[in-house]
Amino acid sequence: MHDQNLAILKGLVSVAWADGRVAEEELEVIEALLDAFGATASEAVEVRKYATVKRTLDDVPLTDLSHDDRRVLLQHAVLLTYIDGEQHETEKKLLEDLCERLRIPAMEAKGLMDSAGDRAKNFLNLL
DSSP, rough: HHHHHHHHHHHHHHHHHGGGSOHHHHHHHHHHHHHTTTHHHHHHHHHHTTTTEEEEEEEEEEGGGGHHHHHHHHHHHHHTTTTTOOHHHHHHHHHHHHHHHHHHOOHHHHHHHHHHHHHHTTTTTGG
């Protein structure tokens, strides 16, 4: 797995911890991305272990994320915020903070979050 994909997963772990715990459904998304990113067994163990400790946005490895990777992380983070069927105000605030940390301009971030949110809403029955 590429370092950038590992950084995306670590960023998603931080988003998953936003409410003080990581839900089983959030772990399922992370597991699916481990598969999609072609993680080795040892990389998967590393991410699972990383997810057992409370993480914040301060833990997002920004320097490992390219311009495009930051946008991928944001879109996956939006999906993760809908995992329980709705996006809560605290999750919206977290996404705003994530955009600032990722240095994604507000207009672009809005478009990315709107399209990812629409996609998530269309697939709520699968989440």
